[in-house]
Amino acid sequence: MHKFDISILGSGWLGLPLIRFFHDTYGLQVAASTRQLHRFPELESAGALPFRLDVTAPAKHELTAFLNGPILIINITCKDVAAFAQLAKHIAESPVSTVLLISSSSVYRNLNRVVTEDEGAENPDNALFQIEQCFRAESGFKTTILRCSGLVDQRRHPGRFFQHGKAVPQADAPTNLIHLDDVIGMIDCIIQQQFWGDVFNACSDTHPTKKIFYSFASACLNLPPPNFDDQTIPAWKQVSNDKIKHQLGYRLIHPDLLKSGLNDD
Template sequence: MIDFSIKESVINTISILGSGWLGLPLATQFYKQGFSVKASTRHNDRFSEIASSGASAFIVDIDELAESGEFLQADILIINITSKNISGFARLIQQIETSPIQKVLFISSTSVYQNLNREVTEDEQAENHDSELWQIEQLFQTNKNFETTILRFSGLIDERRHPGRFFRNGRSVPQADAPVNLIHLNDCLGIIDAILQQEAWGEIFNGCAETHPSKREFYSYARQLMGLSPPEFDIESDIKYKIISNQKVKNKLNYRFQHPDLMKIAF
């Protein structure tokens, strides 16, 4: 089990905006470590599932944002939703400004980087500035009323998001010879843990496994694990890709990946 204890911390309450694939396991782990946890959903029928994690459930919809009130009565806010509603996030920031929250962890995506056909890092201005997600990141990073760390995850995988099921029903894999950028759920949780424990605020971090096999290699391997034949692959001579560097989380946070080699994950 990942240790979510934050030594000598004054953090008592953590709010998690988004309680899906990553948010619900986060809520469970924080609760087990003794924190008061609040988790949001857009649907009332998920309240019992959230309650089973130990968290208190709240309705928060970034697209129709009402006064978030009690949900934002917290020490730390972790934002973990896929919305790209810029105006919705701008309204959320206004509410954060009048709340007790001083620290925000914004879960973003490495899709903000341009396809430069090489390795990209957090500190070289390799982002696509037309990306709505990058523009949302900027809203948080430039706000002086609280500190924000941006955590950009690559493609998310585990047993529930088994990559052997990504390309089914005759779907072919595009850019077959391009490298993959993926990360296991356990490492998502571990990196978040490291950020909170080390109080690494005001930073940008990439979260991505160590290895980058080609899509052809990796998805054939993932399907083999399920006893299935390889998927169909599109053959394209002009491939566009990026290789996500994970050096910063290893160097600055001293983080050691639990699943560094994608070709050795057993799922």
């Protein structure tokens, strides 16, 4: 059975650049999953051995072969808590010793203030938070969780998010966003420093209001500004990134998305 340096569950907007990064930067043996057979040539071209996997109904022999290595990055949007709980049990019986679970800052409640990783600000009914708990409870491997804010780059440009007449809600609320370059940088930082068994937020330094940010993002693409809903009662959070900067010494590539990352690539 082929042994991998790293396995990446989910090969979409984040997973595909991750494959290229680990293959091109370190020459690693990468396994990557997709639910679609037609994507196999694309994943092979990026430098991965592809596997067809669906976390809600995985073929056991495929899953066993896919999990044949020390590091697993989980990067899929599925919110099926029971499926992830079952996956965690499979991982515990595999050669995987460390898991990096890509989660979301949406696990935090809207408290109209800054929120951090270690204060208990999560919504216990949030499916992603429940999935996090499944993995943190497993003793057969160590899990670090990276809670990403809204993911952006030139391909996933926020200037297109609210076109076609869709109004931006809570126009005066702060934005919580992170550039693809920094998500990859943070993942690499965690793995290189072997910082397992913890939780980190992934967010840029600045939090301009939605009105300021999405007007700027639209202008970057020479598009008119979107419509804004100024009437909604505020319900927001501002996600802190202090922990990953202080504990791991991570320096953001795009700390201020109004200055770089969207209009200069």
